[in-house]
Amino acid sequence: MADRSNVVGTVAGPGDDPNEFVFVTPSDKSIKTGEFITYTISVEGEPRSVFARVTNRELIRGLPEGFLADPEVGPETVAATLGVPTDDTELYRLTATVIGYYDTNMTTFANPRQLPDPGTPLSIAPHQQLETVLPNLGCETDSTDVTTLDGVAHVGWLLNRPAEATNLHIPIEEFASTHLAILASTGSGKSYTASVLIEEMMRPSSRASLLVFDPHGEYDTLAEMQGEEAFQGEDGYEPEIEYYDPERLRVRISELEIGDVMAILDNPSNRMQERLSTAWQAMQRQESRTWGIDELIGEMERIYGDDDASVGALEWRLRRSIERNDLFHPEENVPLDEIVDPGQCTVLQMDTLDRRDQQLITTVLLRRMYRERLDDVRDRDSDIEHPIFALFEEGHRFAPASGESPSLGIMRTITSEGRKFGFGLGIISQRPSKIDQDVLSQCGTQISMQIKNPNDQDAIKNSVEAAGEDVLRELPGLTPGQAVVSGDAMNTPALIQVRQRRTPHGAGSRPVIEEWREAYDERQREPTQSESADFGEGDSTGVQSLD
C-alpha cells in the first residue's frame, strides 16, 4: 500500500468550474484557503505532480448550531450530554483550482485538462518544489535549490506557510525589463517592499543600475547597505548609494521641449504659443546647447521685432516661470554618467520641489536616458551602455490618469517600448485608479498589497491582466507586509509575507502623540509673556518668545 502519511485529503469529485475539484479533509488536517496542494497523475506515461490552489473551505459535518445556544455552555458539553462524540467530528469540504503541472520544457505550468479521480490522495506541496515552480525562474526540473540561482530577488515567503518556510525568489530580469507595479494603500508597506527589492537588486549577484524618484525623501536609509556584509561581493564589490538632493537637480533649458515649456507658462495665448514655438525651434537648431532665456528672447525679438506685444508678455512669463526657478539653468544639467552606473542606486530626493518641478525634472531625465539607451542599442555613442531600472515613488504623480503631467508621454513610451532598450520602470502607488491605464497595464509584474478602495480595485482589475478574481478577492483582507505577487515574474500568483529589510526603514508614520507632547513640554518651558512682567527688582526681564 502506498505511503499515505503526508496525505491531507481525498478528492471527492469535480467542482463547478472546469478546473475545479472538491476534496474532503478531517478537521485535524488544517488546510488554509490559498494553500498549494498537489496530486500525481500520469501525463504521456510519466507521473507528474499537478499543483492546485485551495479556494474555499466549508464545514460539511459538525456540531449543530443549536448546541451554541448558551455562550456559557460549550458545544462539547452539550454534545457529551447527548453522547455525541466530539473528537474528529468535523469534516471539511474544500474547493481547489487546478494550476497545472510544471512543464520542464516550457518552464511554466501546463494544464493537464483532466481533473483528479475521486479518491485521489492529496498532499501539501513540498516547500522546495513550490519555490521552484511558483516564480518564473525557468528551472529545468521541478525541484531546484533556487537560492543558488543568480539574479533572483528574495521578496518573502508564502503566507500560508510558517515564516521563511517556502521562500519566494522572483527573477529580477523579468520585472526589470517588463516593468513593475507596487500597488498598495498607504501604510501597508509599499515603500518597504520597494526597499526590499532595491536591496535584492543591489546584491553582488545582480549589481543593478537603479534610479529612484523619491518625492518624499523616504529612501534615505538605503545608504546603510554600504558596509553591510550581505551586500559585499568576493571581488570587492559594494553597492554605491548616491543621494541627489534638490540643490543638485538641474534641468538645462535647452533640454526642455516646447510642450514642456507650454505646460509651465501661465495660459499663453495662441499668438504667444506661436511666437514661442518658432523661436524655440530656431534655438534648438543652433549648435550651442547652453542658451538661456535671454538668448531665447533675443531670438524672438529678432524674428518678430522689438516692440511685439506678445513677445513682451512672453518675456515676463518666461522670466517668472523659468529664469526665477533654480531648477532651470542655461548650462548645468544632471550628468547621466553620475546618476546611472552598474552597482549604483541613485535616489533623487525631490521632497522640496513642487509637483510641477518634480514632473519636469523627471520628464527631462527620462527623455535623456531613453535617448541614450536607444543610441546604445543602435550601436551609436551613448552615455548609458547598460540596462537601467527606474523606480517611481508616488507613481500617479508622474503618470496621472488625468494626463496632467509632461512626464506622461515619455512614461507611456518607456513602458510600451522600454523592454527592447533595457529600460525598466517600477511604479509605486497608493492610488491605482489615478495612474494612467496605459502605463499600469504595461507593468508586467505586480506586487499588490492591501487595497480597500473599490475604485482602486477596479483599476487593478481593468489594467492588470494577471490579476484574477482570486487575487482581487484577497486584496481587502491583507494586512501590512502581506502582498500578492502576480504577472510575468510568476508562473501563478502567490500570497506572500514580505521579508524583513536588512537596512532600517525610514518611511514609517511619525510618532504624532510623542511629538505633540514634546512640543507642548517645550512650549511650557518657555516663559510666557505674562510671566515676563518686570517688577524692577532683578535684572531679568524674562525671555520673550519671538516665535
Next chain:
Amino acid sequence: MTDTPPDGDSPDLDSCVRIGSIVSSNSHLDYVVEVYKERDCDRPPELHEREFGQPVFIKKTVNGTEHAVIGVIYDTQLVDPDQGRTGPRLAQDDQAQFTPGYIEERTTLAGVALLGTAEIAEDGTIQEPTHQMPRWTLEVEDTVFHCPDQVTVSFHTVDEQIQLAYMDRLLDIAGDLGSEVIVALIDRLRGVLPEDDPNHRVLDVVEQNVQWQAREQRGVV
C-alpha cells in the same frame, strides 16, 4: 410483594412501586406494559406514578449480576373490549350499572422505551450506568417498577455530568411524542438537581434544541 407502601424517592430498588407487567413488544427496545389495577397487586400505581415520561426499570439477572434495565413511559393506550358493542344494554333506571364481566377487562397499556442499563449494587442502589442499547431481551410478564427520581439522576450521571446519550434512539422509538418525552425527562432531572448545579444550563440547551427541532418538523417555524 411488599406490604408497606414504598417511599417514592427511596433509592432502594427492592421497595419500589410496581407499575405493571410486560405483555408484548414492538421491537427490541419498545415494550408494551399492562398497568396493574386494584385486583392485580397490593398497591397498584397511582396515576402520577405511571404518568407520561415516568422512568421505569425492570430487574434482570445476567451472569449472576443483578442489572436494572431502565426505560421510560413514552406512550399510553386505553383498551376497552366493550367498545363498539352498541347493542341494547341491561342498565335501567333502578340499576344504573349492569355490565357484568367486561368491566374488569378494561386495561391501560403503557409503551416503554428502553434507555440503558445499570448494575444493582448490594445496598440497592445502581452503579455504572450506561446509555448503550441494552442487549438482553425482556420477557412477557416481567414486572416493571416505578423508578425513583434519585435513581433516575444516578442513571443519568456519568462522570459527574448529566448525560442523555440514548436520545437519538428514544426520539426514534417515541416518534411523534419524542420531544415531549425528552422534555419530561429533563424536567424531572431538573427538579432533583440542586439549584446551582451547572448541568441546569446544559439541560436548557438540550431542551431548547429538541423543542425547536420538533416545532420545525411540525411546521410551526
